[in-house]
Amino acid sequence: xxxxxxxxxxxxxxxxxxxxxxxxxxxxxxxxxxxxxxxxxxxxxxxxxxxxxxxxxxxxxxxxxxxxxxxxxxxxxxxxxxxxxxxxxxxxxxxxxxxxxxxxxxxxxxxxxxxxxxxxxxxxxxxxxxxxxxxxxxxxxxxxxxxxxxxxxxxxxxxxxxxxxxxxxxxxxxxxxxxxxxxxxxxxxxxxxxxxxxxxxxxxxxxxxxxxxxxxxxxxxxxxxxxxxxxxxxxxxxxxxxxxxxxxxxxxxxxxxxxxxxxxxxxxxxxxxxxxxxxxxxxxxxxxxxxxxxxxxxxxxxxxxxxxxxxxxxxxxxxxxxxxxxxxxxxxxxxxxxxxxxxxxxxxxxxxxxxxxxxxxxxxxxxxxxxxxxxxxxxxxxxxxxxxxxxxxxxxxxxxxxxxxxxxxxxxxxxxxxx
Numbered sequence: 001x002x003x004x005x006x007x008x009x010x011x012x013x014x015x016x017x018x019x020x021x022x023x024x025x026x027x028x029x030x031x032x033x034x035x036x037x038x039x040x041x042x043x044x045x046x047x048x049x050x051x052x053x054x055x056x057x058x059x060x061x062x063x064x065x066x067x068x069x070x071x072x073x074x075x076x077x078x079x080x081x082x083x084x085x086x087x088x089x090x091x092x093x094x095x096x097x098x099x100x101x102x103x104x105x106x107x108x109x110x111x112x113x114x115x116x117x118x119x120x121x122x123x124x125x126x127x128x129x130x131x132x133x134x135x136x137x138x139x140x141x142x143x144x145x146x147x148x149x150x151x152x153x154x155x156x157x158x159x160x161x162x163x164x165x166x167x168x169x170x171x172x173x174x175x176x177x178x179x180x181x182x183x184x185x186x187x188x189x190x191x192x193x194x195x196x197x198x199x200x201x202x203x204x205x206x207x208x209x210x211x212x213x214x215x216x217x218x219x220x221x222x223x224x225x226x227x228x229x230x231x232x233x234x235x236x237x238x239x240x241x242x243x244x245x246x247x248x249x250x251x252x253x254x255x256x257x258x259x260x261x262x263x264x265x266x267x268x269x270x271x272x273x274x275x276x277x278x279x280x281x282x283x284x285x286x287x288x289x290x291x292x293x294x295x296x297x298x299x300x301x302x303x304x305x306x307x308x309x310x311x312x313x314x315x316x317x318x319x320x321x322x323x324x325x326x327x328x329x330x331x332x333x334x335x336x337x338x339x340x341x342x343x344x345x346x347x348x349x350x351x352x353x354x355x356x357x358x359x360x361x362x363x364x365x366x367x368x369x370x371x372x373x374x375x376x377x378x379x380x381x382x383x384x385x386x387x388x389x390x391x392x393x394x395x396x397x398x399x400x401x402x403x404x405x406x407x408x409x410x411x412x413x414x415x416x417x418x419x
Contacts, residue, residue, distance in 0.1 A: 018307020
């Protein structure tokens with residue numbers, strides 16, 4: 001149909017959950033008017049031999065700058081068509097449209113198709129009545145000990161050891177060269193902490209057998225999950241030179257160590273604080289587990305589907321965040337497809353509930369949270385706001401607060417039992 005706002009003809013040609021396709025036809029008169037405006041704009045800036053700046057005839061300008069004029073025309077017409085489509089179809093787009101099947105010929109209408117990602121209509125007749133157990137993992141003395149031991153290692157210096165052989169946990173300096181025939185090639189220096197998976201297993205096993213200063217040879221196999229796919233499953237002969245062995249010098253575990261970690265007057269006070277932190281983390285993990293299972297219940301009860309276009313968008317975002325190369329994208333899609341689908345369903349439910357129940361975070365909510373952060377950091381709220389704004393994290397904070405409100409509402413509609 002022709003829109004009420006213009007003479008651009010827009011016809012829906014297809015629809016699936018999360019996406020619409022619209023055929024657009026821009027009449028010749030509008031195309032010619034856009035071409036005339038574009039040519040006049042270019043003519044004002046054009047500098048052509050034999051003409052003063054901005055005085056070249058339009059016929060010359062059209063011929064000389066045909067490509068630039070057509071680009072400006074298409075930009076204008078596609079923009080106008082998009083605005084008309086939003087008004088005519090009452091669209092709620094979640095991204096700019098994609099354009100395909102574009103036809104632009106002299107003396108003819110401009111035609112193309114707009115592929116529009118839209119938020120699908122969602123019906124959630126059941127949001128509550130579920131029964132969920134919330135289980136918080138108990139914090140043991142061993143867990144506290146491990147955390148404090150990690151704190152000891154974080155700042156402990158590496159010092160040379162008199163030991164002739166390395167052991168797990170040591171930092172070794174090695175030179176590794178591969179063989180090509182009888183000759184070694186491209187020796188490389190590495191520093192590796194043994195026992196942390198920084199070297200392939202065969203290499204690490206051979207280093208553990210060596211003495212400091214020794215040069216040895218080994219046949220090593222690359223595991224099937226080796227990052228460089230071209231080497232997976234292969235075997236190589238290498239020469240290894242063990243140059244140095246260092247071991248961490250851990251600080252004595254006592255009150256002095258506790259005072260170095262912060263505002264603690266004794267090791268007992270540090271242990272109490274570590275336990276409280278671990279218990280708080282365990283509670284957060286239990287809450288996150290309840291939220292995951294609650295979303296699963298809502299998805300199953302309402303047969304929520306994840307629109308393919310939105311799943312594709314989520315996968316593209318994941319791939320960009322993880323810097324996935326193009327040649328590995330299809331494998332990435334296979335591995336991360338279920339994760340992206342789950343994320344889309346979760347976001348659809350949260351957005352729907354937030355809108356229906358009026359739970360979107362307000363400016364007052366954001367200000368209150370910023371003030372809380374400022375109190376805990378002992379800084380001014382304006383400083384926190386400026387920091388979040390500079391880092392582009394204000395929208396993230398708004399989303400977090402909205403989700404907190406939504407999950408508080410959803411949990412109030414069900415029974416959550418602590419076990």
